[in-house]
Amino acid sequence: MVLQKRLHAAIVCKLLVALLLAGCGSNGPKESGSASPAAVPTASEQGDETEGSKEQLPPVELTYYYVGTPQKDLPLVEAEMNKILKKKINATIKLKLIDWGSYDQKMNVMIAAGDEMDLMFTAPWSNNYYQNVEKNALLPLDDLLDKYAPRLKATVPAYVWDATRIRGKIYGAINWQIIAMQYGFDMREDLADKYGLDMDKVNKYDELEPFLDKLAAGEPGVTPLSYVNNYDIFNGQAPYFGMDTIGDDASPGWLYLDDSETRVINQYASPEYEQFVRLMHKWHEKGFFRKDNASITDNTADTKAGRYGGSLAATVAPGVESTVFLRFGVHKKFKALSPALVTTGRAIATMTGISATSKNPERAMMFLELINTDKELYNLLCHGIEGKHYVFVDKEKGVIGMPEGITPETNGYAPGTDWMFGNQFNGYYISEADVGNWEKTQQLNESAVRSPLLGFNFNPEPVKAELAQASTVIKQYHNSLVSGSVDPDKFLPEFLEKLKSAGADKVVAEKQKQIDAWKSAK
Numbered sequence: 001m002v003l004q005k006r007l008h009a010a011i012v013c014k015l016l017v018a019l020l021l022a023g024c025g026s027n028g029p030k031e032s033g034s035a036s037p038a039a040v041p042t043a044s045e046q047g048d049e050t051e052g053s054k055e056q057l058p059p060v061e062l063t064y065y066y067v068g069t070p071q072k073d074l075p076l077v078e079a080e081m082n083k084i085l086k087k088k089i090n091a092t093i094k095l096k097l098i099d100w101g102s103y104d105q106k107m108n109v110m111i112a113a114g115d116e117m118d119l120m121f122t123a124p125w126s127n128n129y130y131q132n133v134e135k136n137a138l139l140p141l142d143d144l145l146d147k148y149a150p151r152l153k154a155t156v157p158a159y160v161w162d163a164t165r166i167r168g169k170i171y172g173a174i175n176w177q178i179i180a181m182q183y184g185f186d187m188r189e190d191l192a193d194k195y196g197l198d199m200d201k202v203n204k205y206d207e208l209e210p211f212l213d214k215l216a217a218g219e220p221g222v223t224p225l226s227y228v229n230n231y232d233i234f235n236g237q238a239p240y241f242g243m244d245t246i247g248d249d250a251s252p253g254w255l256y257l258d259d260s261e262t263r264v265i266n267q268y269a270s271p272e273y274e275q276f277v278r279l280m281h282k283w284h285e286k287g288f289f290r291k292d293n294a295s296i297t298d299n300t301a302d303t304k305a306g307r308y309g310g311s312l313a314a315t316v317a318p319g320v321e322s323t324v325f326l327r328f329g330v331h332k333k334f335k336a337l338s339p340a341l342v343t344t345g346r347a348i349a350t351m352t353g354i355s356a357t358s359k360n361p362e363r364a365m366m367f368l369e370l371i372n373t374d375k376e377l378y379n380l381l382c383h384g385i386e387g388k389h390y391v392f393v394d395k396e397k398g399v400i401g402m403p404e405g406i407t408p409e410t411n412g413y414a415p416g417t418d419w420m421f422g423n424q425f426n427g428y429y430i431s432e433a434d435v436g437n438w439e440k441t442q443q444l445n446e447s448a449v450r451s452p453l454l455g456f457n458f459n460p461e462p463v464k465a466e467l468a469q470a471s472t473v474i475k476q477y478h479n480s481l482v483s484g485s486v487d488p489d490k491f492l493p494e495f496l497e498k499l500k501s502a503g504a505d506k507v508v509a510e511k512q513k514q515i516d517a518w519k520s521a522k
Contacts, residue, residue: 057090060360062367065096065110066121066352066420067103069300069327073412077384084377089366095381101230101297103127111137118358119367121420122172124345125236129353130248133171134460138353139361140169148362149173149369155423162455163347172351173368177424178317178441180448181346182336183237186324187310189331191215191222199335205312206279212288215309225283226308227293227483233313234267234276234482238345240313240338241272244451245345246511247458250478252470252504253511255453257341262452262519264512266504268478269496277481277488284484294483304328304409318437318444322430327416329408340448344456350420371422378422383430384413390428397435400428456518463510466503473498 071077074095082092096117098106107120107127112135122129122138132138145153153161156174164172185208187197195214202208212224227233234241235249243254246264254267267273283289290296302308314320316336324332354364370377383390383400389411390400408414418427425438460467477495480486 057363059086060091060363062091062093062118062360062364063096063116064093064119064367065098065107065117066119067100067126068097068415068417068420070097070099071413071415073384073389076388077380077413080385081377081380084374084380085367085370088370088374089363091360091363091367093367099298100300104230111135114357116357116359117355118360118364120353120355122351122353123349124245124249125232125349128248129172129348129351130166130458130460132353133166134464137356138171139356139358140171141173141354141365142170144354144361144365145170145173148365149372152369152372152423155372159450159455160347163344163457164351165455166457167459172348172353173365174348175350175352175419175421175424176372177350177419178445179347179349180340180342180444181239181349182316182338182340183240184314184316184335184337185310185312186314186332186334187211188306188308189333191219191309192333194218197333199333202335202337204337205276209283212283212309213286216287219309221307222309223290223302223307224288224309226299226303226311227289228296228299229294229479229483230297231313232478232482234273234478237313237315237338238267239341239343241267241270241276243267243270243272244343244453246453246456246515247460248467249345250471250474251460251467251507252499253508255515257451262515264508264515266499266508268474268499268504274488274492277484277492280482280484281486281488282484289484291485294480294485300328303330306330318440319429319431319434322434323416323418326408326414326430340444341451342445342448342454343451344454347454352421368422372426373423375426378418378426379428381421382415382418382427384411389413393432397432398428399432399435400430453515456515458511458514463503463507466506469502470499470504470507473502 074097078093078095081095085091085093104127110117111132121127122132124130129138152173156176160174160179161170164170164174185202185205187199191197192199192211195211195218197211215222215224232250235245238245238249238254239257242258243256246253246255252266252268253264254270255262255264280289284291284293299308310332314334316334320334321332324330352368354361358364371381372378386392387403389403389406391403393399393401402408402411402414418424425442427438429435429437473495477491477498481488481491481495
């Protein structure tokens with residue numbers, strides 16, 4: 001997913017929307033929904049059952065809000081999904097796909113207005129999970145998972161569920177996929193070969209500069225690096241800088257992964273931040289980015305058209321090359337520049353939540369159970385309709401390709417965001433070269449280093465005012481700095497001074513206090 005927010009997410013290895021939140025328990029109207037939990041069979045109990053068992057469930061329509069690139073044939077896919085859902089849980093679903101540039105704003109407006117909805121994609125980086133919990137926009141899911149999604153609950157390791165917990169409760173259903181993320185860069189394969197990029201010799205970003213110089217001089221129609229302002233290429237890849245985030249990725253207060261004393265620091269005042277924004281400014285001045293990059297919210301069309309060489313902060317995982325080709329029709333090479341690391345942020349990078357305004361949280365959880373366990377339903381949402389949007393290249397191995405005459409540009413349904421829904425290990429392979437990548441990914445998850453803060457979730461309430469003030473300052477300065485479009489000699493000192501006045505030091509101190517208490521209680 002190099003569309004940064006989605007490319008990086010897509011590249012990140014296909015994360016998906018699975019943060020769903022549902023009522024915890026059967027007491028109270030919000031938590032019990034429209035049907036009594038005691039009277040509603042679980043999704044597992046429903047299965048392909050008879051009409052008699054299905055009749056125990058009244059018909060309902062669910063709404064599912066998530067982010068992505070608009071798909072012409074979405075109504076056709078929705079109709080096919082509803083045939084399965086009607087049979088198994090007597091429900092239908094309305095797929096509310098919102099484009100990348102508008103999703104956060106539209107969800108904020110809907111949540112603030114108390115609009116009725118059932119399921120929503122939520123993550124620390126999109127439709128902010130932590131903020132949604134603090135706004136009481138999501139239902140706790142613990143009891144709903146136990147009763148209506150036992151297979152989903154059992155599939156995901158306990159330590160990953162623990163990473164979702166806020167004040168002891170689970171508010172997001174994990175989209176199970178790669179959680180051991182590596183960060184680095186990607187580059188168009190044809191350009192890497194043409195200008196002699198030796199991927200093995202690049203171990204940090206500044207070592208790309210000689211190649212980017214050649215690219216800028218030799219390809220006047222190509223911008224060497226893409227950038228979108230709704231994907232944060234600093235805060236979105238903390239492990240590359242040897243750090244881990246605490247709470248909202250962009251909020252002041254990270255820690256160094258190799259610090260045995262787990263001391264919290266202000267990442268914006270770190271040497272790593274200063275060096276990075278200086279490098280970005282240098283590259284911006286050399287023409288490696290578009291001059292208006294700080295205002296770009298979507299680079300999908302330009303990426304598909306081959307107008308970019310590559311991107312920074314790409315998430316690297318087994319099979320990412322195929323995912324990117326499916327989405328953009330461009331062959332890219334990827335290089336990881338950080339080790340495989342499981343952090344709280346990565347563990348909960350893609351979730352589906354159940355809205356606090358849902359009238360049918362039990363049925364919403366049944367849907368989540370199905371999208372995680374029913375391969376037909378999952379692959380419908382991810383890849384569309386067999387024969388129209390894909391064909392089997394090798395059915396026995398689960399390898400698919402595009403129908404004859406269809407390309408990523410002309411396909412009516414090719415979202416390329418299977419990481420956003422359910423259990424990705426139930427997905428088809430999109431290239432014969434990818435066969436076996438699910439096993440490799442699971443091995444990577446199991447063998448990766450775990451952050452010392454894995455499972456810790458920050459409670460922002462004691463510094464709510466300071467966080468809001470700091471957020472305003474960050475929005476004013478950070479994107480301009482990290483995009484390279486302003487001079488850090490002038491704007492970095494201003495940024496740090498205003499952050500301090502906003503209460504950043506108090507936020508850092510509160511994070512330290514909570515981490516110390518968490519460590520003492522372990």
